[in-house]
Amino acid sequence: MEWAWLIPVFCFAAAPLIVVFGERLPGKGAILSILAIGGGFVVFWVVLTAFLGASPASEINGTADCFTSEFTESLTCVYEHSWFHAADLELVWGIIIDPLTLVMLGLVTFVALMVQVYSLGYMKGDPNFGWYFAVHSLFAAAMLTLVLADNFLLLYVAWELVGICSYLLIGFWHERPSAREAAKKAFIVTRIGDVGLLIGILLLWREVGSFSMSEAFEAASTGAMSEGVTTAAAILLLLGAMGKSAQVPFHVWLPDAMEGPTPVSALIHAATMVVAGVYLVARAFPIFSAYDADPLVVVVIVGLVTALMASTIALVATDLKRILAYSTISHLGLMMLSLGAFGYTAAIFHLLAHGFAKALLFLGAGSVLHSTEEQDIQRMGGLRKVMPLTALVFSIGAISLGGIPILSGFWSKDEILAAVNDHRNVAFIVFALLTALMSALYMARAMFIAFYGQLREGMEQVHDAPWLMAVPMALLAVLAIGFGFLSFNWPGDYDGIGSFVSFGERHGFSFTWWLGILSAVMAVGSFLFAWQVYLKGRISLDNAKATFAPILKVVENKYYFDEVYQWVIDRVVLVFSRIIAWFDRAVVNDIGVNTPANSVRRLGYTLRLHVTGHVYSYTLAMVLGFVGLGIFWWFRST
Amino acid sequence: MVSLFYFQLLSAGLFAIGLYGVLARRSAVLIVMSIELMLNAVNINLIAAASHLEGRGSFVRFDGQIIAIFIITIAAAEVGLALAIILRMYRNRSTVNVDEIDIMKW
Numbered sequence: 035m036e037w038a039w040l041i042p043v044f045c046f047a048a049a050p051l052i053v054v055f056g057e058r059l060p061g062k063g064a065i066l067s068i069l070a071i072g073g074g075f076v077v078f079w080v081v082l083t084a085f086l087g088a089s090p091a092s093e094i095n096g097t098a099d100c101f102t103s104e105f106t107e108s109l110t111c112v113y114e115h116s117w118f119h120a121a122d123l124e125l126v127w128g129i130i131i132d133p134l135t136l137v138m139l140g141l142v143t144f145v146a147l148m149v150q151v152y153s154l155g156y157m158k159g160d161p162n163f164g165w166y167f168a169v170h171s172l173f174a175a176a177m178l179t180l181v182l183a184d185n186f187l188l189l190y191v192a193w194e195l196v197g198i199c200s201y202l203l204i205g206f207w208h209e210r211p212s213a214r215e216a217a218k219k220a221f222i223v224t225r226i227g228d229v230g231l232l233i234g235i236l237l238l239w240r241e242v243g244s245f246s247m248s249e250a251f252e253a254a255s256t257g258a259m260s261e262g263v264t265t266a267a268a269i270l271l272l273l274g275a276m277g278k279s280a281q282v283p284f285h286v287w288l289p290d291a292m293e294g295p296t297p298v299s300a301l302i303h304a305a306t307m308v309v310a311g312v313y314l315v316a317r318a319f320p321i322f323s324a325y326d327a328d329p330l331v332v333v334v335i336v337g338l339v340t341a342l343m344a345s346t347i348a349l350v351a352t353d354l355k356r357i358l359a360y361s362t363i364s365h366l367g368l369m370m371l372s373l374g375a376f377g378y379t380a381a382i383f384h385l386l387a388h389g390f391a392k393a394l395l396f397l398g399a400g401s402v403l404h405s406t407e408e409q410d411i412q413r414m415g416g417l418r419k420v421m422p423l424t425a426l427v428f429s430i431g432a433i434s435l436g437g438i439p440i441l442s443g444f445w446s447k448d449e450i451l452a453a454v455n456d457h458r459n460v461a462f463i464v465f466a467l468l469t470a471l472m473s474a475l476y477m478a479r480a481m482f483i484a485f486y487g488q489l490r491e492g493m494e495q496v497h498d499a500p501w502l503m504a505v506p507m508a509l510l511a512v513l514a515i516g517f518g519f520l521s522f523n524w525p526g527d528y529d530g531i532g533s534f535v536s537f538g539e540r541h542g543f544s545f546t547w548w549l550g551i552l553s554a555v556m557a558v559g560s561f562l563f564a565w566q567v568y569l570k571g572r573i574s575l576d577n578a579k580a581t582f583a584p585i586l587k588v589v590e591n592k593y594y595f596d597e598v599y600q601w602v603i604d605r606v607v608l609v610f611s612r613i614i615a616w617f618d619r620a621v622v623n624d625i626g627v628n629t630p631a632n633s634v635r636r637l638g639y640t641l642r643l644h645v646t647g648h649v650y651s652y653t654l655a656m657v658l659g660f661v662g663l664g665i666f667w668w669f670r671s672t
Numbered sequence: 673m674v675s676l677f678y679f680q681l682l683s684a685g686l687f688a689i690g691l692y693g694v695l696a697r698r699s700a701v702l703i704v705m706s707i708e709l710m711l712n713a714v715n716i717n718l719i720a721a722a723s724h725l726e727g728r729g730s731f732v733r734f735d736g737q738i739i740a741i742f743i744i745t746i747a748a749a750e751v752g753l754a755l756a757i758i759l760r761m762y763r764n765r766s767t768v769n770v771d772e773i774d775i776m777k778w
């Protein structure tokens with residue numbers, strides 16, 4: 035188990051190797067990238083097996099590194115190696131292995147492997163094929179480090195590394211101005227949150243004297259850290275999480291991030307990087323739930339607002355990838371909602387189920403994009419006839435995420451609804467159900483419009499995904515169907531996901547019947563409704579559209595977030611910047627720097643005329659200097 | 673025994689003559705000679721002082737003489753170097769007049 039650090043190291047090694055030697059390797063180095071992440075996936079299974087066989091008592095290599103965490107009440111193993119000392123600060127390389135880390139490792143290695151194999155087909159013939167895989171490897175390495183880190187400093191380093199990889203991959207087709215703009219937007223918006231995260235980490239460091247997570251949790255739970263500081267730290271960490279996980283009001287970057295290649299959207303902007311924020315809140319849960327768990331109220335509200343807002347936008351968007359992006363934001367909001375309602379297990383379970391389903395949906399959308407080069411669903415239709423496999427897997431992803439019973443999305447969403455029902459008041463459960471309803475509606479809408487009905491003109495020559503792209507989609511589809519079964523109490527030792535990933539008291543699978551049936555009815559109803567509206571045309575929405583036109587306009591314009599931000603940047607930020615720039619030019623540069631510099635230069639011009647180049651004038655100056663010093667010394671000594 | 677004062681007077685006189693030569697002469701050769709004069713003035717001063725101070729405190733006669741011998745050695749090397757430079761100077765610029773050699777400036 036102590037070899038878990040190998041998982042990210044494989045990928046870290048692959049990235050520079052691809053850049054340097056890629057041109058001479060088969061597939062321009064893509065093979066290295068896939069081998070590295072495949073190796074990571076294998077090591078993940080080894081580590082998982084070792085972890086399941088380990089217990090707090092069992093000693094590994096003579097040292098007992100494993101213990102039962104007092105917070106999660108599950109087995110936790112920590113391996114640390116000193117990095118360097120500076121005064122009384124010690125920095126360590128450290129990894130933590132507990133159920134939360136393990137499920138994240140599984141998700142990241144598996145989805146990254148699938149997406150990289152898929153990319154072999156998708157990115158074929160791209161001039162920067164090797165660079166694409168190098169950045170992919172670097173991203174995987176950083177993401178794996180992020181989930182393995184046992185101290186905030188290492189986590190922050192990995193956090194920024196995934197940010198820069200996201201930037202590089204969104205702007206992968208940097209010849210397109212829109213891709214450049216989107217990359218910059220993503221980087222800057224997430225940076226705003228990251229500043230909060232950094233301040234939060236430094237605040238914890240000031241209070242605790244170490245970057246270690248377990249010491250920070252200890253201080254928060256024993257009362258060594260005051261309530262005010264704990265709450266402030268939690269809110270600051272949440273700020274970082276909101277930036278990365280695209281929560282309102284930082285969500286604006288994620289839809290634009292769809293400018294990147296579609297497999298990138300699948301891996302980074304659906305399944306892994308964007309859930310880093312959810313992971314962070316889950317990881318720092320002892321800080322959030324210390325004292326009266328006030329920060330969780332903020333988390334639950336942020337999650338709810340995000341989920342509602344994003345799902346309404348997804349209902350009216352027409353760009354296939356943007357529908358999926360808003361759906362991702364909405365589901366990230368659901369995860370936050372769940373965490374805020376003490377649904378730790380439910381949030382992580384939904385994170386996994388959503389990760390598989392959404393990666394599948396993006397890969398399906400990528401397959402459409404690959405062969406039709408069309409992103410607008412209104413210009414698609416009937417694609418089922420020309421690309422049956424893609425239509426099948428996309429439909430599986432859609433109904434899984436939409437929450438049709440027995441597919442994994444249904445179980446995970448139900449766990450979230452149950453958690454909200456148990457711990458938060460009735461308003462939250464109503465809005466959560468509304469989100470679930472809209473989630474089913476927009477998935478059904480995208481699926482029916484794009485893939486069913488009459489085939490559009492000019493789409494007859496469209497081909498289905500080549501096998502390199504089809505196999506990863508099929509594997510992900512299997513998980514999108516069956517992953518939810520992990521939540522049950524199977525006969526034998528396995529008592530559902532709640533007995534593995536949990537915070538505090540373990541709980542097996544439980545099913546709140548009225549909620550489950552209600553959400554199932556809503557999901558099936560939504561799909562039937564969408565079928566009638568978009569396929570059969572029996573129900574027309576034109577009257578409703580006319581009635582709610584003003585609201586529709588607001589939603590279609592994404593609640594004017596981009597416009598407001600643009601206004602703030604133009605009228606406030608840029609004006610302020612101009613004042614600063616003027617101050618810099620006029621005061622700092624002209625008065626502060628150029629004036630002394632010019633006077634020195636003028637003095638130099640004058641003085642140099644006294645430099646004749648004649649040796650004896652120099653000698654005379656030297657002699658006079660000596661005489662002067664002699665006289666000075668004479669008078670001083672008497 | 674001659675008083676130390678006269679040796680110092682001689683030394684100061686020689687040094688002043690040498691200094692005047694360095695400052696006032698135009699010919700590089702004469703400047704080198706003047707430098708030699710100054711060095712030897714120092715030598716006289718050192719040896720006289722050493723002889724005068726012998727037996728007081730921890731001074732011995734050789735202290736001054738050793739430094740004087742060092743100076744003589746270094747002066748010999750310096751003359752060799754200086755004459756070589758002057759020779760090159762003459763080859764390049766056909767003059768040893770330091771007034772005309774004024775490129776050591778901005």
